[in-house]
Amino acid sequence: MRFYSMPVPEHEEVPLADDGEWERLVNEWRTRSHAPQTQPENGNTVYVLSVGRVSDPLIRQAQLNEITELVRAQGDTVAGHEIRMLTKPHPRTLLGKGTCREVAARARACGATMLVLDAELSPSQMRNLEDLAGMPVCDREGVILNVFLKHASTRRSRVQVEIARLEYLRPRIRGVGIDMDQQMGGVAGSRGPGETASELLARQLDGRLAELKKAQLKFQKSELQQRQGRGHCRRIALVGYTNAGKTSLMNALTAESLSARQRPFETLDTTSRSLSRHGQRVLLSDTVGFIRRLPERLLASFESTLAEIREASLLTLVVDVSDYEWQSHLEITRQMLERLGADSIDRFYVFNKADLLDEVPWALLSKASQGHPFRLLSSQDPAAVKEFKEELLSIVRKALDTRTLFVPYSAAAIMARIYRDCRVLQSQPTARGLRLNLQAETRILKQLKEDLKCSKLPD
Numbered sequence: 001m002r003f004y005s006m007p008v009p010e011h012e013e014v015p016l017a018d019d020g021e022w023e024r025l026v027n028e029w030r031t032r033s034h035a036p037q038t039q040p041e042n043g044n045t046v047y048v049l050s051v052g053r054v055s056d057p058l059i060r061q062a063q064l065n066e067i068t069e070l071v072r073a074q075g076d077t078v079a080g081h082e083i084r085m086l087t088k089p090h091p092r093t094l095l096g097k098g099t100c101r102e103v104a105a106r107a108r109a110c111g112a113t114m115l116v117l118d119a120e121l122s123p124s125q126m127r128n129l130e131d132l133a134g135m136p137v138c139d140r141e142g143v144i145l146n147v148f149l150k151h152a153s154t155r156r157s158r159v160q161v162e163i164a165r166l167e168y169l170r171p172r173i174r175g176v177g178i179d180m181d182q183q184m185g186g187v188a189g190s191r192g193p194g195e196t197a198s199e200l201l202a203r204q205l206d207g208r209l210a211e212l213k214k215a216q217l218k219f220q221k222s223e224l225q226q227r228q229g230r231g232h233c234r235r236i237a238l239v240g241y242t243n244a245g246k247t248s249l250m251n252a253l254t255a256e257s258l259s260a261r262q263r264p265f266e267t268l269d270t271t272s273r274s275l276s277r278h279g280q281r282v283l284l285s286d287t288v289g290f291i292r293r294l295p296e297r298l299l300a301s302f303e304s305t306l307a308e309i310r311e312a313s314l315l316t317l318v319v320d321v322s323d324y325e326w327q328s329h330l331e332i333t334r335q336m337l338e339r340l341g342a343d344s345i346d347r348f349y350v351f352n353k354a355d356l357l358d359e360v361p362w363a364l365l366s367k368a369s370q371g372h373p374f375r376l377l378s379s380q381d382p383a384a385v386k387e388f389k390e391e392l393l394s395i396v397r398k399a400l401d402t403r404t405l406f407v408p409y410s411a412a413a414i415m416a417r418i419y420r421d422c423r424v425l426q427s428q429p430t431a432r433g434l435r436l437n438l439q440a441e442t443r444i445l446k447q448l449k450e451d452l453k454c455s456k457l458p459d
Helices: 021-034 057-073 097-109 123-133 140-151 155-172 197-229 246-254 296-301 303-310 326-339 362-368 382-399 412-421 442-454
Strands: 045-052 077-085 114-117 234-240 271-276 282-286 314-320 346-352 374-376 400-408 423-429 433-441
Touching (some): 045 057, 057 077, 057 140, 077 097, 097 114, 114 123, 123 155, 140 155, 155 197, 155 296, 234 246, 234 326, 246 282, 271 382, 314 326, 346 382, 382 400, 412 433, 412 442, 433 442
Parallel strands (some): 045 114, 234 282, 234 314, 346 374
Antiparallel strands (some): 271 282
C-alpha cells in the first residue's frame, strides 16, 4: 500500500477523456493500491516519530521499538527516530507547524524520504502534515495495514486486508499524477460533467469494495459451515499479543511446522490442528496476534477469523514474559477479548519464553493470572511442552459432562444445536421425540436444558 500523496500544481490544460488521461489515472491507482510488489526493492527510507503522553521513559522506548519494528516489517529502512511528548494535540496537524518543520528537517538530514508517526491521523491532518513537511506522511494505521498486506498469504486474508486498506484509503484519495480536485469534462457513459477526478476514483474504489465484500461473504459462509462441523469438538484457542510465541507453542504441541518467524503479525489466518487423536477430539487454533490500538476496521474485516476465539471452549493466553511490557500486553489482550465478547470463556495462562528470564517473578505471575490456572514454560523445552499438553487434555476431560435429554420432534432449532455442539452417544426414538444421551461441556448441557424448559417442552 503505497498511496502516499503530495500536492501537485494545477495543470494549465485540463486533460479530457479522449486524451486517455482518465484511463491512465485508473491504471496507476490500481497499480499503486493493489500490487504490493510496486514498492522499491529495498523499501523507503523512513524517519519515525513516536508521539505519546506516557512519562515512563522505558515504556516510551518500548513503544518506539514497536513502531520501528512495524516499519521494518513492511519492508522499509529506518533512517532515524525520535520520541516527542504531546501535551496538547494540534487540531490541524497534531504536532503544530513549528514542530512539524523541525522534525521534517531532521528527517531530510538523515536521508529519509518518508515520515511515519506513531499516532492515528485524520485525512485532513495527514494532508496538512504532508504540506508542511514536504514529504509523504504515514500514520500508525497505515503501517499496520501495510504489514498485514505483506503477510497475507491466502486468498481469504488478502480479501480481508484489502477491504480494510481500501476503506482506509478512500478518504485519502489525493494527487495521483494529476490534481485530483481538477474538474474534468463529461463523456456519455463514463462520468458526469463537472465531476472531479477524486470523485471518479472514489466510484472506482466503491466498486472494488463491493466486489471484495461479496467474496468476503462467501468466505464467511464457508467458515461458518466448517465451525458448525466441528461443533462436537473441544476447541482451544491460542490468543495473545503479537510475537508472544503462539505459533511456536502450537508447533511444539502439535508437531507442526507453521511459519513462526519473529516479526509482527506473522500469522493472519486462523490455523486449527488436532491436539488429541484418541477419545474426545480436541482442536487447537492459532489466531491473529493483538497489538495496542489495533485499527477498528481490521477487527471488522477479520470478524469471521476472530469468531474462532468467541466459540472456543478454552482460551490459552500466551504472554512473552521476557518482554518489559508483558503486563501491559496482557492487559491489552484482555481488553481485546472483552471487545470481542469472549471475556466469559474459561482461561489458561501460559507465560512463555521462560528461558530468557534471569529471575522468575512468581508473585507477579500469580497475580496476573487472576485465579486462573497458569504455567511458566519455554516452547523450546520439549519436556515442559509435553507436561503442558497433558494438563490441557486433563482440563478438557474434566469440563465434559454426560446427560440424557428428551427433545420433541417439534424442537427443530434445539435439535440442530445439539448436533452442532454436542456429541450424541445414544439416540432412542419415541412417539413424541428423541431421548438423547449427550456428551458436551457442562455449560452447553445446562443451557440446552433451560431452553427446553423455557420452550415449555417436556424434559
